[in-house]
Amino acid sequence: MQTNMNVWPSSFRIVLIALVSFSFVNCGSAGITSSFMRSEWPSIDIPLDNKVFEVPKGYNAPQQVHITQGDYDGKAVIISWVTREEPSPSKVQYGISEKQYKFSNEGTVTNYTFYKYDSGYIHHCLVDGLEYDTKYYYKIGEGDSARTFWFQTPPKINPDAPYTFGIIGDLGQTYNSLSTLEHYIQSGAQAVLFVGDLSYADRYENNDVGIRWDSWARFVEQSTAYQPWIWTVGNHEIEFFPEMGEVQPFRNYLYRYSTPFLAARSTSPLWYAIRRASAHVIVLSSYSPFVKYTPQWRWLRAELARVDREKTPWLIVLMHVPIYNSNVAHFMEGESMRSVYERWFVHYKVDLIFAGHVHAYERSYRISNIHYNVSSGDPYPVPDKSAPVYITVGDGGNQEGLAGRYRDPQPDYSAFREASYGHSTLEIMNRTHATYHWNRNDDGKKVEMDSFVLFNQYWAGNLQRRRLKKNHLKAPLDRKTGIATY
Ligand SMILES: [Fe+2]
Numbered sequence: 001m002q003t004n005m006n007v008w009p010s011s012f013r014i015v016l017i018a019l020v021s022f023s024f025v026n027c028g029s030a031g032i033t034s035s036f037m038r039s040e041w042p043s044i045d046i047p048l049d050n051k052v053f054e055v056p057k058g059y060n061a062p063q064q065v066h067i068t069q070g071d072y073d074g075k076a077v078i079i080s081w082v083t084r085e086e087p088s089p090s091k092v093q094y095g096i097s098e099k100q101y102k103f104s105n106e107g108t109v110t111n112y113t114f115y116k117y118d119s120g121y122i123h124h125c126l127v128d129g130l131e132y133d134t135k136y137y138y139k140i141g142e143g144d145s146a147r148t149f150w151f152q153t154p155p156k157i158n159p160d161a162p163y164t165f166g167i168i169g170d171l172g173q174t175y176n177s178l179s180t181l182e183h184y185i186q187s188g189a190q191a192v193l194f195v196g197d198l199s200y201a202d203r204y205e206n207n208d209v210g211i212r213w214d215s216w217a218r219f220v221e222q223s224t225a226y227q228p229w230i231w232t233v234g235n236h237e238i239e240f241f242p243e244m245g246e247v248q249p250f251r252n253y254l255y256r257y258s259t260p261f262l263a264a265r266s267t268s269p270l271w272y273a274i275r276r277a278s279a280h281v282i283v284l285s286s287y288s289p290f291v292k293y294t295p296q297w298r299w300l301r302a303e304l305a306r307v308d309r310e311k312t313p314w315l316i317v318l319m320h321v322p323i324y325n326s327n328v329a330h331f332m333e334g335e336s337m338r339s340v341y342e343r344w345f346v347h348y349k350v351d352l353i354f355a356g357h358v359h360a361y362e363r364s365y366r367i368s369n370i371h372y373n374v375s376s377g378d379p380y381p382v383p384d385k386s387a388p389v390y391i392t393v394g395d396g397g398n399q400e401g402l403a404g405r406y407r408d409p410q411p412d413y414s415a416f417r418e419a420s421y422g423h424s425t426l427e428i429m430n431r432t433h434a435t436y437h438w439n440r441n442d443d444g445k446k447v448e449m450d451s452f453v454l455f456n457q458y459w460a461g462n463l464q465r466r467r468l469k470k471n472h473l474k475a476p477l478d479r480k481t482g483i484a485t486y
Pocket of ligand 1: 170235236358
């Protein structure tokens with residue numbers, strides 16, 4: 001997989017991707033450790049006076065604009081922004097024609113202090129009752145300082161609705177982060193599944209923590225104002241700073257980033273779910289209680305039971321800490337969550353589990369370790385057709401740099417791994433097929449590296465059952481018993 005696939009004819013690439021899917025996803029052949037060597041830009045944050053952090057002109061102009069899904073099924077968005085000078089109304093004007101804003105909604109405004117930093121006025125406005133598959137234009141702010149953006153709502157929930165997600169993790173605000181963001185925007189994906197560790201502002205002290213949360217939100221606005229980013233929390237959102245008198249976890253994050261947790265019957269914005277097009281996406285918090293009987297455990301149990309693969313065939317789980325990781329960095333940190341939830345992931349045939357945390361890329365085979373129970377069973381993960389594919393994309397490009405050391409030899413569960421920056425895309429075609437790509441940032445260029453066709457765990461696995469069901473309807477009934485006979 002060291003070859004640049006972009007130089008090959010497209011028909012040959014499709015055949016190759018299909019072959020890769022058989023060999024990498026379903027079977028247990030030897031995994032690949034990429035030896036690609038890259039010239040890495042320094043892992044330093046971009047200086048605050050760089051234009052990527054530019055404050056929009058005008059008195060009280062809205063800045064740090066970002067949207068996320070606002071309900072369970074994709075007919076609402078939450079629009080958030082910050083004004084610096086005064087609270088001003090949290091009003092969103094919107095409509096389906098440019099410069100004609102027929103509708104408006106009013107949200108809420110709040111602010112907070114963190115150590116001696118005073119936040120701007122943070123606005124959140126739910127815009128609901130939208131039509132599916134429609135482009136909306138929206139306007140926020142007042143007078144000459146008003147700003148306009150647009151977004152596209154997803155197709156109606158439908159098992160065959162095509163949809164493309166991007167997957168980004170551990171982004172930060174370095175030159176490598178900028179490269180990842182630019183490459184992601186070029187990909188044409190429609191929404192981001194973000195797997196935690198947003199700004200890395202917690203690497204700073206005192207007032208600079210708040211300032212770097214602000215700069216990060218301005219940095220990503222070129223994407224977040226136009227399409228929903230589905231947020232997951234990472235360790236860099238915890239920000240437990242007793243030395244600064246800040247001991248309430250996730251405080252900066254929670255003021256700034258809303259999630260539609262109530263619509264998903266969750267009791268916390270840190271774990272929730274959305275349905276979008278043909279996908280059911282479950283977001284978990286690696287840094288909140290998750291063991292048996294905790295609120296997150298009870299919610300996940302109920303949410304998994306609510307998943308309807310006939311309506312949303314693609315079941316995707318997001319979390320920050322990977323369950324299967326063979327990098328030296330953060331090795332085994334996901335073991336506690338694995339021991340609690342892996343059995344459910346296999347039982348419900350989750351298609352994909354995306355995580356971040358490790359600053360490198362890795363993909364697993366379909367494997368599970370659910371038969372081991374301390375007193376008996378094989379303690380190693382084994383091939384399991386019902387298990388998800390685990391993918392780590394903590395390679396957004398933050399100031400901590402790459403995790404370049406992998407465990408040697410490569411464990412049997414690891415299919416492909418490479419310590420580079422990049423992002424992924426998941427292109428859902430219909431209820432049975434999706435194509436997946438991991439794209440490396442290669443000296444400023446985007447290079448497609450790890451690609452495969454994914455067969456849906458529910459629909460591909462149930463072909464035989466559905467054939468039987470179909471035949472059952474056609475089969476003659478036994479007159480005495482009423483049971484179909486073949
Ligand atoms: Fe992390």
